[in-house]
Amino acid sequence: MKFKFLIITCILLTMSFSSEKHGSSPKGNDPISVIENLGSLSDHLGLPMNASSHGLQIDHMIGWVHWLMLILFIGWGIYLIITIVKFNSKRNPDADYVGVKSHYSQYAEYGVIIFEAFLLIGLSIPLYSQLKLELPKNNEVHHIRVIAQQFAWNIHYPGADGKFGSNNIDLVDEESNPIGLDRSSPYGADDIVSINQMHLPINKQVMIHLSSKDVIHSFAIPEMKIKQDAVPGMTIPFFFTPTMTSDEFLGKLKGSKREGMGYEIACAQLCGNSHYRMKGYVTIETEAEYSAWLTEQAEYLDEDDDDGW
Numbered sequence: 001m002k003f004k005f006l007i008i009t010c011i012l013l014t015m016s017f018s019s020e021k022h023g024s025s026p027k028g029n030d031p032i033s034v035i036e037n038l039g040s041l042s043d044h045l046g047l048p049m050n051a052s053s054h055g056l057q058i059d060h061m062i063g064w065v066h067w068l069m070l071i072l073f074i075g076w077g078i079y080l081i082i083t084i085v086k087f088n089s090k091r092n093p094d095a096d097y098v099g100v101k102s103h104y105s106q107y108a109e110y111g112v113i114i115f116e117a118f119l120l121i122g123l124s125i126p127l128y129s130q131l132k133l134e135l136p137k138n139n140e141v142h143h144i145r146v147i148a149q150q151f152a153w154n155i156h157y158p159g160a161d162g163k164f165g166s167n168n169i170d171l172v173d174e175e176s177n178p179i180g181l182d183r184s185s186p187y188g189a190d191d192i193v194s195i196n197q198m199h200l201p202i203n204k205q206v207m208i209h210l211s212s213k214d215v216i217h218s219f220a221i222p223e224m225k226i227k228q229d230a231v232p233g234m235t236i237p238f239f240f241t242p243t244m245t246s247d248e249f250l251g252k253l254k255g256s257k258r259e260g261m262g263y264e265i266a267c268a269q270l271c272g273n274s275h276y277r278m279k280g281y282v283t284i285e286t287e288a289e290y291s292a293w294l295t296e297q298a299e300y301l302d303e304d305d306d307d308g309w
Contacts, residue, residue: 041066048222049252051244051263051284054131055225061123068115075108136239141205144198147179148210148217148230151278153265154179155198159190159298179213192297196280198265200242201290207239218269221282223249227268242284249284 041047041063050056145156145164156179158164165181165188172180178195182188200206210219212230220227228238246262253259265280285293 048225049244049249050225051223051242051249052225053241053243054127055223057123057127057130058225061119061127064119064123068112068119071115072112131238135237136205136207141207141239142201143207143209144200145179145209145211146198146219146230147213148219148267149178149213150215150272151267151274152178153196153198153219153278153280155194155196155280156181157192157194157294157297159187159192161187161190163187165189165191190298190301192294192301194297196265198280198282199290199293200282200284201287202242202245202284204287205239205241207237209235209237211235215271216269217267217271217278220266220268221263222266223263229269245284245286246282 041059045062045066047059047062050059143158143162143164147154147156156164163186165183166185167180168182168185169180171177171182177193179193181191181193183191208219208228210228210230211234212232214232216232217230218227219230223244224240224242226238226240228236230236250260250262253261263282263284265282267275267278269275271278283293
């Protein structure tokens with residue numbers, strides 16, 4: 001009976017979360033408002049500013065996890081104090097082989113199980129499904145390759161044709177061609193490659209195809225709420241949508257300790273003795289500014305071709 005009650009409660013939580021996501025409840029008193037309001041702890045927890053379309057959901061989930069940890073911390077603290085006071089040797093000189101007969105502890109355990117089921121079924125699984133299973137259509141995203149190496153991020157953009165050229169390990173040159181791009185391959189002549197400098201358009205889905213040349217790295221942009229390991233021999237896709245330009249971001253940082261410091265790519269995996277300086281920079285700009293930057297890079301590429309590169 002108790003097991004059935006737990007299952008029914010979990011189903012109701014899931015149905016409630018699903019209905020709120022599709023806007024079936026009135027704004028203000030619906031479950032999503034409660035979830036968002038109680039989960040909005042990012043300012044108090046020191047979380048990075050959110051600048052992506054999915055970031056608030058992650059912040060809310062982290063907030064609810066902290067609420068659970070706070071409840072458990074207070075609950076176990078109170079229980080510890082009660083146990084020390086009530087069951088000390090002075091009050092209970094003789095051992096009691098029957099023990100506590102009340103079921104309050106079971107009710108507390110059920111409460112924790114329901115809370116954790118809400119975190120898993122109501123928040124974590126839907127968010128994971130949104131980010132990992134519901135892949136965007138190929139023509140709706142900007143595709144960018146990121147090839148990590150000790151200790152730099154190589155950013156590879158397709159040219160005007162929208163397709164990537166081939167890579168050839170025999171062509172790798174750490175100074176002039178770090179990813180071994182074959183300019184003579186189909187679609188390779190107009191590709192753009194930069195080091196530690198990533199440009200992205202605002203409000204456009206971006207698909208990152210992540211790989212590594214040497215060891216395991218971890219690509220992370222804290223404000224975009226993304227982090228993904230780069231594994232040698234694998235190309236791992238993940239996507240996100242930036243919602244705040246670099247200028248807007250810098251404006252919100254005025255007066256803070258990070259004033260003047262824009263979006264950064266961090267390596268979140270210890271990858272060698274110079275791991276600390278493996279840093280990249282991200283510029284989020286309007287679609288027009290992004291197109292102008294691509295045009296500018298293409299002009300530089302034409303100049304290199306004229307020089308016989």
